[in-house]
Amino acid sequence: MxxxxxxxxxxxxxxxxxxxxxxxxxxxxxxxxxxxxxxxxxxxxxxxxxxxxxxxxxxxxxxxxxxxxxxxxxxxxxxxLRIPVGDGWLGRVCNGRGEPLDGGPPVLAPTSAPVNGTPVNPVRRRPPAEPVLTGVGVIDVLTTLVRGQKLPVFSAAGLPHLRLATQIAAQASTEGEAFSVVFAGMGLTHADADFARDALEPRAAAGELVLLLNTADAPVIERILTPRLALTVAEHLAFTGGRHVLVVMTDMTSYAEALREVSAARGEVPARRAYPGYLYSDLASLYERCGRIHGLPGSVTVLPVLTMPGGDITHPVPDLTGYITEGQIVLSREMHARGVYPPVDVLSSLSRLMRKGAGEGRTRGDHLDVAAQLIAAMARAREVRELADLVGRAALSPADLRHLELEEKFGGLFASQGQEELRTLDDAMDRAWEVLLTLPRSQLAMLPGDLLDAHGAGEAR
Known part of the structure; x- marks a missing residue:
């Protein structure tokens, strides 16, 4: 009180x-x-x-x-400002200030915590390790999310980033351990808020989800509070409750615009594109609240989603986010136009901590080798496609034609996934192998010979 x-x-x-x-x-x-x-x-x-x-x-x-x-x-x-924290948040649907939207009573608990959190001594941080599987094959195989990581999704207007964010929030899991999701929506239309609520209802009903929905017509200050409230709830669930918690925050560009509006009202001198000069430190104060801590159970993993105005990756919000976080998942207009969902541009995406959470004893022994080979093959396929536009397919070598075939199979068989489909890692890896075996063995130099033998790789089909 x-x-x-x-x-x-x-x-x-x-x-x-x-x-x-x-x-x-x-x-x-x-x-x-x-x-x-x-x-x-x-x-x-x-x-x-x-x-x-x-x-x-x-x-x-x-x-x-x-x-x-x-x-x-x-x-x-x-x-x-302090808020009550504890398991009472699980299964609840609230607005961006934590007030119930589900018809239930206010969230009460004997323990409270400040919404701005407390800085963590870097010496106490444990390195991120072990994966958080999202159930989205292209992400789990090629840009694996690791417990304690901050991995943003870069999108643009018109791309299905909200659908992807809710799908990850609905499907994500950690193998055999207590897991929860905190979903913070900022600046949503009422239609988008209803969509997120409906899509996440099963997980909320199971007591595994906290849903905070800030709509575009709510006061701008609420939008600044929403991610802080979400992270405060997540920290207690993780470091006191022993859970592994995934915090999905969308859309961080709406958050930054709210910060800009308040800065203008305060009469502060604007910096780049009229955003306040402290935008970097403000974003860092959110993103750096994830991680694992020595001596405490659980972990907090952050997946911020942001839209790049005009698709400009040099815009201040994605630019500064890229400096703070450990990689990015980039959504592509080209893949979206081809009907691929989720439209991930794998050549622009990376997870810098992937090797900490994937491979033998964590996912599969062949995971890292297959991911590296598939990305290399896609890079070569893109070069071949550009060459074909210049000289025509008739001038391409048989190996080049195989790379074009691989690119088509990558989009149709591997990357494309149903919007409510939970794809296991084994299924996604098997599809990755099927795509790679489009190429002759001589083009798979990044894969060990014993793996190629086990999967029947040869020079001819």
């Missing part, structure tokens, strides 16, 4: 967008939780963004619409 100060301030000098500027305050600090009482008796809540001498700038979660500065009373809690 939050203990509010008995002192109430009525000197609200200004309402500016989602911000309220309170004058004449004393002993108020940055990030402090605030309560605003309107003349009608309605209560709203916020956080102190800035405290300078006798001024406090408060960001109001519910927005300032309908508020009259003359009738406002503001009190401060003396502590940062």
């Amino acid at each position: 939050t203990r509010w100060s008995e002192t109430e301030y009525t000197t609200v000098r200004e309402l500016r967008g989602p911000l309220a500027v309170v004058q004449g305050v004393g002993g108020v600090g940055w990030d402090e939780y605030a309560r605003l009482t309107l003349a009608s008796g309605e209560r709203r809540h916020g956080l102190v963004l800035e405290a300078d001498r006798d001024l406090a700038v408060v960001q109001v979660f519910e927005g300032t619409s309908g508020m009259d500065p003359g009738g406002l009373r503001v009190s401060f809690a003396g502590t940062p």
Whole structure:
């Protein structure tokens, strides 16, 4: 229970967008939780963004619409915003502030935690290891997600990134260990929010999912709070509850735009493309909350999804995200136009920690070799396709024609998957082998001879 100060301030000098500027305050600090009482008796809540001498700038979660500065009373809690944490979140559907949308009671627990979390000493971090299998074959085989990793999905408008995010949230698992998913949707349309809720209903009903849905018409401040709330819930489930937790956050571009809007309301000097200069450190404060910690059970794995405006990978949000995270999964308009789902561009995608979580004793002994060979073959196939556009197929060698055949089979047999299909790793690996065996043995130099013999690789079909 939050203990509010008995002192109430009525000197609200200004309402500016989602911000309220309170004058004449004393002993108020940055990030402090605030309560605003309107003349009608309605209560709203916020956080102190800035405290300078006798001024406090408060960001109001519910927005300032309908508020009259003359009738406002503001009190401060003396502590940062805290939320209840525990297993009570599992199976719940809430808005971006943690208020129930499922008709149930508010989430209550004997333990609470600050939504901004606490920094982890790097010395206490354990290196990521062991896979999180998503049930999406092209990701599990070629860009394996590892427990404790932060691996973003780069997409663009019109691509099925929300569908992919919900599919991963519905299917992901860790072999034989307690596993949960926290799904945080930001800036969603009501149709998208309903889609995510319906797609994830079975997992929520099983008590394995926490669903936080922030819609585009909600106050902008809620969008900034949503990922912090999701990560706070996940940290307790992991490091106290001993679960392996996957946090799916979509769309981080909507989050960054909310941050930009609040920065503009505060009158801050803008940086690149009008985003605040602290965008990098703000994103890092979210992404770096994943990982594994020595002496504590469980792990937090983060899969942020973001849209690149105009498909521009140099845009500040994907650019800075790429510096902080450990790889990326890039969705391709070309693959989408060819009817491939999920439309992953495997040559632009990578998981830098894949070798920590794949291979003998973790997935399959042939996993890493097959993945490396398949990516190399696809790179060669792309070169051959570009050459064929210049000189025509008639001028290509038999090996080149096999690479074009491999590319077609890759999209149709291996990469393409049903939108509700859970594909096991063994099934995906078998499909990868079938694609690779399109090529003659001489073109499979990255695979050991014993593996080629076991799978009947030869020079002729």
